[in-house]
Amino acid sequence: MAILTAPVQALAAVWSMVVGLRVTITNFFKPQETIHYPRQEVPPSHLDSFRGHIELVGTDEDPAKARCIGCGLCAELCPSFCLKVVAEDLPADPTVSYESHNGADQLMPRPKFKAPPPSQAQPRKLLSYHLVYHTCSLCGLCVQNCPAGSLRFSHDVYLAGASRGRFEFDLMERLRGQAAHGGPKGGKAHA
Amino acid sequence: MNGSSLAAVAPELLRLGVGLLALVGFIAANGMLLLYVERKVAGHVQRRPGPFEVGPHGLLQAFADAGKLVGKQLATPAGADGLLFWAAPLMAFMPVPLMFIAIPFGENLFGLQTNLGLVLILSFAGFNVLALCLAGWGSNNKWSLLGAARAVSQAVAYEIPLLLSVLAVALMCGSLDLRQLAGSQGGWPWQWNVAVQPLAFFIYFVCAVAETNRAPFDLAEAESELTAGVHTEYSGMGNGIFFLAEYANMIVVGCVATALFLGGSQGPFAPGPWWFLAKMYLLVTLVIFMRWTYPRVRFDQLLNLNWRWLMPLALVNLLATALAVKLAG
């Protein structure tokens, strides 16, 4: 029996090799999938959803001024301790509202239940906001839980640097720079 | 001694010298060309560009690679036998030009006319095993040693059916002279030996891939099993020479296949060296495509394939050929 089946099996084996070769040869003549990076770039539609490091969102009135109320919830929730918020107490001012209007709300689902800022019931003045991006794990807890809607993810895909300092951001400065260059306006959340 | 007297004394020697020099150039050029072709084929098969940055479409990549390899440090591993370790790449490369001298690229384009051309090539091809063996042993690396053991048993096994399949053709033509063998075939494909001896061609082709340690038979190298087998410890040009020898060996087996089975420089319309080169490169490209298509066979399967299929088939083929020649003659 084997003497009959063996040649058939051998021929089938050789045929399977031919079939495999046909696949690679067809693929050889198909267009390439690669994007030649410096000359071509990934279409923007594929980058919009990319979550880069977080950035501050400006207020509607003054894009250079962050909505942040300095409560420090983001820094407290951060699993890798990569945020540093410095704020000082303000005298109570009923005209300052820390309810966000849009911004991060549209990016993130907004439950009815919202954690109050941990210690302060009233807003504080934001002095500086630092992000150490090289320890960030992009979990999104800060953005999700910001009571003022002052945080969102940037879409900076091509971030690269040769030194550690390149990944330590002063986000307030960045926000001012964005406002000066007419970058993404505070009112627009680009999800 | 002037040129004319030299020519008078040893025209054959002069031809040999010039031929050898030209062949070394040919091998080096081909090494670079095949390196480029291999990487381009790999790239396009995998739907990516392959080398692209150096020169237009990466044409100069091979030069950049060669420059890089030459510039790298040659490290001898601790505890390695330095003499054997560095003799191995040289031994892999040095016999290669000698194999080319008997190959008839065209009617009058060859290095050496000898009626034992086939024997010469096959005997020098055996050196490659020795080189891999030394490389594996001299490296003082267990993976290299395993690779060397594989290389030796593989080469020893596959040389036999290779020889047998070649013999069948030699029997048909009654000669071992490659020029005569090539010349005895006609210009059209149905006049080639492959039409008469398809089985011998198939066996030869499989054995040739195995002899040159190309995937799917690259067991001596087997980077996913033996890290890189015999090449593991070689850096810079040590590795580079092995590569060069591998490509040169591919061309040699391609050339022999062309001369024996595909009509050599004979071809439709206008016979000449271009036909020879075209057929040879076609075969080499096929080998390259195979490398990027198939998984690697296992070691015992490789030997099984040889001893259980190729050997008996080659023997039967040889016997049938002998019988046919006897009856017809």
Place this chain on the structure above:
Amino acid sequence: MSWPAADPCQGLEGDLYARVFAEGARDDTLILNMGPQHPSTHGVLRVLLEMDGEYVMRAEPVLGYIHRMHEHMAQNRAYVQFFPNMGRVDYLHALAWNWAWAGAVEKLAGLEVPRRAEYIRVICTELNRVNSHLLWWGAYLLDLGAVTPIMYAFEDRELVMDMLQLITGSRLTYSSFRFGGVLTDIDTEFVSRCRAFLKRMPERLEMYRELVTGNAILRGRLEGVGVIDQMTARRYGATGPVLRGSGVGYDVRRAEPYGLYHEFDYAVPVHHDCDCMARYMVRMDELEASLSIVAQAIDGLPEGHCIHPDAPRGKWRPPAGEVYFAVEGARGKIGVYLASDGTEIPYRVKLRSPSFSNLSLFAEIGQGTLLSDAVAILGSLDLVIPEIDR
């Protein structure tokens, strides 16, 4: 040129593991360190082998090269802060681990998950499973010496990653599940991309079959190699495709239903040959099963919230108690044991990773095989070393 010293290996007795391993070795065998930088140990696994020629007489995996003590980290942070870790335990099926953690805490605290969120979880997790299996397919064939398939696999993976990026914002180490739902809702863009992908895949899978599955060399390499019988699988606690390749239709999605998996109609692929080829076929069939689940989920996607409106946010205190929650990951049964003392941080978290149990099999089934088979067996277990070392 330097001539070798009299005994070049003098003073090199190896480390603790090598010494312990070499104690039982025969005189005429070779002790070989496969890894931790070997190309086919997929990361930093080290396997000590005692070789007789090409035959593996004894094998012992050595772990711990990328041990990060996730269980200790869990005891030092709030419940929600542990999510990013889950993406790093098994980076190939991060969402299953996300789900395992979210599910364990939800079970402990009795949290409700909206239907829409459950559907989104199913969709993402199954897409992630497709992703994981595709990468396994490519990498496994790389182990076996075929270089091209991994590139084809990555073409498809790229599409999946683009889709998952829409939902999760990340491409590999997702941490997008939250207690009571998921972080981001899915939109029409995602749905249309997903449908296009589902349409494309059958053709691609057919190509994979032609290129590789039917290949005589591959079948020769895998058939009859690395046989794991059912008793061995049970004694070692093997799960997932490894177990299903041994003819046991055990799938946590069926055996211990979680989420809304009971609403979907799909086959649990089982192959009875117990060898590497059976495990290969199980994973190839699972690709199709996962795609069919995704198709059903996309079609039946309910309206609603993607996270429960009353879901706890930030640091919160679940009740005290303990809970065990298991999900089916791409590699097998992922289990999370969680003990809570009612404070903001977990009291004890134990992560049961499937590859850990699956790899412990190797010492037994690797015996007596050829080195090439050992590579094939290791690959067929689909190891993710960070998951084993945690």
Place this chain on the structure above:
Amino acid sequence: MPELTSRLLLAMPTGDSGRDAALHVKPRDIRLVAERLLCQDWFLEDVCGLDLADGLAVLYHFAHWTRPGRVVVRVMLERDKPECPSIEGIYPGASWHERETCDFFGIEFTGAANTTPLLLAERLDPAPLLKRPEQRIPRGRVWPQGEWVGPAGGHSLAEELMSICGEEGEQ
């Protein structure tokens, strides 16, 4: 001091906390129980250490291919000398889990063939997952329903395991 006297069984509804039954055994009985569980086709999911105020606990989670749910076997060990028989001979897959538990909790598993550290490079003192005394909680807090209330009848699995325990316990 941990209570090492009773072997009581508790059955809980499936889905509540992911287990069907919890069984407390003395360390010297763990091999018997494991053997019986293997005979009934259970497989070992994991071995998990737990540091409680009453001592160290080892939890063995067993699951089954054809029936839902899982069984937890709990062993309480003395803090001063945490030793537990290895079940590696019955479930070879337990070997790595035990070595890992030994790494993390310093629990010695007696009778194991290989006791080299698995995930850590060396033994740490104190073992990394041990709690500080003030952090430890009594076991009643983690196992509120499981505090030795006596055998729970009416649950087939519980009855079954109970009978195993009863038979072996006579020795």
